[in-house]
Amino acid sequence: MKPAPFDYLAATSISDVTEALAASSGDGKIIAGGQSLMPMINFRLVKPTILIDINGIDGLDRIEKRGDRIRIGATVRHYMTATDSLIQQHIPVLHDAMHHVAHLTVRNRGTFCGSICHADPAAEMPMMVLLLNGVITACSVRGERLISAADFFVSSLVSTLEPDEFVTSVEIDTLPQNTGWGFQEFSKRHGDFALACAATTMRIEDGAARDVRFAMMGVGETPLRLSQIEAMIDGRAVADALLDEVSAALKDILQPNTDLHASADYRRHLAAALARRALRDSWRRASIRRGETDE
Amino acid sequence: MNEKKITVCVNGLTYTRTIEPRLLLSDFLRHELGLTGTHVGCEHGVCGACTVLLDGRSARSCLTLAVQVEGMAIETIEGQGSVDQLGPIQEAFRQHHGLQCGFCTAGFIMAITDMLRYHPLETDEQIREALSGNICRCTGYEHIVNAVRELARERGPLE
Numbered sequence: 001m002k003p004a005p006f007d008y009l010a011a012t013s014i015s016d017v018t019e020a021l022a023a024s025s026g027d028g029k030i031i032a033g034g035q036s037l038m039p040m041i042n043f044r045l046v047k048p049t050i051l052i053d054i055n056g057i058d059g060l061d062r063i064e065k066r067g068d069r070i071r072i073g074a075t076v077r078h079y080m081t082a083t084d085s086l087i088q089q090h091i092p093v094l095h096d097a098m099h100h101v102a103h104l105t106v107r108n109r110g111t112f113c114g115s116i117c118h119a120d121p122a123a124e125m126p127m128m129v130l131l132l133n134g135v136i137t138a139c140s141v142r143g144e145r146l147i148s149a150a151d152f153f154v155s156s157l158v159s160t161l162e163p164d165e166f167v168t169s170v171e172i173d174t175l176p177q178n179t180g181w182g183f184q185e186f187s188k189r190h191g192d193f194a195l196a197c198a199a200t201t202m203r204i205e206d207g208a209a210r211d212v213r214f215a216m217m218g219v220g221e222t223p224l225r226l227s228q229i230e231a232m233i234d235g236r237a238v239a240d241a242l243l244d245e246v247s248a249a250l251k252d253i254l255q256p257n258t259d260l261h262a263s264a265d266y267r268r269h270l271a272a273a274l275a276r277r278a279l280r281d282s283w284r285r286a287s288i289r290r291g292e293t294d295e
Numbered sequence: 296m297n298e299k300k301i302t303v304c305v306n307g308l309t310y311t312r313t314i315e316p317r318l319l320l321s322d323f324l325r326h327e328l329g330l331t332g333t334h335v336g337c338e339h340g341v342c343g344a345c346t347v348l349l350d351g352r353s354a355r356s357c358l359t360l361a362v363q364v365e366g367m368a369i370e371t372i373e374g375q376g377s378v379d380q381l382g383p384i385q386e387a388f389r390q391h392h393g394l395q396c397g398f399c400t401a402g403f404i405m406a407i408t409d410m411l412r413y414h415p416l417e418t419d420e421q422i423r424e425a426l427s428g429n430i431c432r433c434t435g436y437e438h439i440v441n442a443v444r445e446l447a448r449e450r451g452p453l454e
Contacts, residue, residue: 002338007297008316008362031363038358039339042319051316053363079352103428104414105346105353105406190427 002042007050011057014139017166020052022141026163030054032075035102035110036118060168063087071171078107078115090174091132093181093201097124100183103191113167116152119159119222122193124185126153127223131199131215132172138165153222178203179211180286182278185218186270188261194218195262196270198278204286208235214279219256219271228253229275238283246279247272301365305330306374316362321345323361324371332372332401336430343429346402347371353409370408372401384408384446391442395433403429407443416447 011017021028029048031037032055040046054060060073063084070086081087082098101107101115101124115125116136126149129136134149138161145165152159161167175181185197196218202209212230217223229246236242256267302311305328312327321338324330324347336344338357345356348370376382381389384404394400403426410416410425422443423436431439 002319003317005315005317008299008360010362010365031360034358034360034363035340035355038360042339042357051360055363099424103343104410104425105343105355105428106340108352108409109354109358190424 002044004041004044004047006048008053009050010053010055013057014166014168017052017054017057018139018141018164020050021164021166024048024050028052028163030117030166032111032114033077033109035106036114036120054166065090065174066171068174069171070174071169072112073169074111074113074167076112078102078110078112079104081112082107091172093175093183093199094128094132094172096181096183097128097199100124100185100187100191100194100197106191113170116170117159117161117167119153119157120193121153121156121220121222122195122197122218123223124194124197124217127197127199127215127217129170129172130223130225131201131213134170134172136161136167137169137171138162139168140165150225155221175201176203178286178289180204180282180284180289182281182283182285184274184278184281186274196256196267196274198271198274200275200278200282202233202238202282202286204283204290207237209233209238209283209286210235214275216250216254216271216275219254219267224254226250226253233279238279243276243279246275250275299362299365301362303361303364303367303369305369306371312361314361316360318361319357320347320359320361320364320369321356324356324369327361330371330373334398334401336398336402341430342399342402343406344399344402346405346429348405348408351409351412353406370405372404375404375408383449384411384442387442387446388439391438391445393434393439393442394431399429399431399433403431403439407446410443411446411450413453415453416443416450417452419444422447 027049031051060075062073064071078101088095129149136147138145181201183199185194187194198216200214202212212233214229215225250272256264258264298313300313321335324333334344336342340355340358347356376385
């Protein structure tokens with residue numbers, strides 16, 4: 001038996017969760033899929049006094065479209081996001097990203113919102129909520145709070161979520177039909193954490209890229225939305241000259257760590273190469289989709 | 296101790312036990328129910344040896360608490376077949392030499408059960424991607440891929 005002892009509550013309502021979290025004075029943890037939390041509990045890196053299981057709360061396992069946004073509930077598992085037709089149709093860049101999220105068995109249990117809360121800087125979903133202007137809904141006995149993804153990630157595994165708050169859903173942008181996208185990741189084994197990853201979306205107007213979004217992960221303490229790079233691309237055609245500028249700028253901006261898996265220099269090199277590929281894919285897809293919607 | 300009583304259905308048989316919340320499903324199966332076919336490798340979700348099915352979908356039993364599976368249907372390697380009558384995946388592993396030491400095999404077979412139910416497995420790339428969560432240190436995977444390819448062909452396309 002590896003975990004330290006804890007109490008267990010099978011919650012059936014959101015108020016069950018918020019009340020138990022408040023009563024635990026910061027030592028309670030929420031469990032949904034447990035694919036990140038359980039390894040930490042098994043190693044006793046985390047020793048909660050109470051685990052609050054949210055799997056039995058009705059209505060949290062839904063993916064819903066509201067206007068031009070999609071809302072993903074707290075117990076939506078990765079396999080559900082990966083196979084959801086709304087997401088495939090309206091956020092193809094997220095559909096592509098899902099293929100890189102862990103392994104089949106982990107996707108069966110792990111949740112979208114859980115991955116956001118865990119805030120791993122080398123995980124796909126935190127970067128995707130930054131790219132897609134995500135808003136995180138956090139509930140506590142004090143009420144409901146909306147947190148912009150841009151204000152959520154603080155450092156590796158650290159977010160601005162308070163210890164008594166429970167993420168009930170995350171809302172993200174859908175993409176207009178004329179939007180192109182690119183998603184490029186490199187990891188040593190399929191499904192492992194990324195050594196570097198780039199995601200981008202754009203549309204083309206009068207031969208120039210517009211509404212450019214660009215994010216990276218695996219190359220810093222948090223996932224990164226890089227507005228400098230977006231500004232550099234906006235209004236220009238994605239061609240070799242621009243991609244050279246982007247590569248050079250990334251090598252200046254990014255401060256990756258050296259670890260067991262890769263050196264900082266290698267990560268920087270990889271980041272530039274993946275950024276080029278993702279931007280090319282995005283431009284190509286935007287060209288095709290502009291043709292399709294030109295009528 | 297804040298013990299909890301759980302009732303689960305494992306391979307069609309119902310069991311009720313009183314357990315500590317911190318008991319992992321892998322240890323519950325092995326120590327409480329005596330079903331030692333589920334192997335425990337890394338105990339932190341990396342190797343896939345402890346894979347079982349929860350309500351029809353594969354899960355790492357070392358990353359699942361036994362209290363969480365209250366009321367669920369669990370399938371383990373013991374439900375696949377017996378020494379005298381191997382199940383179809385076990386038989387494919389035998390035919391293709393999909394194992395050597397056998398430690399990882401139960402986990403592979405449970406993951407493959409899920410793959411055959413829900414995944415297209417039309418190309419070797421898809422098969423290898425689906426198998427990527429399970430580690431085998433003996434076979435080099437080729438013979439496992441061969442076994443899955445044949446099983447997927449026999450199954451035909453997913454509906």
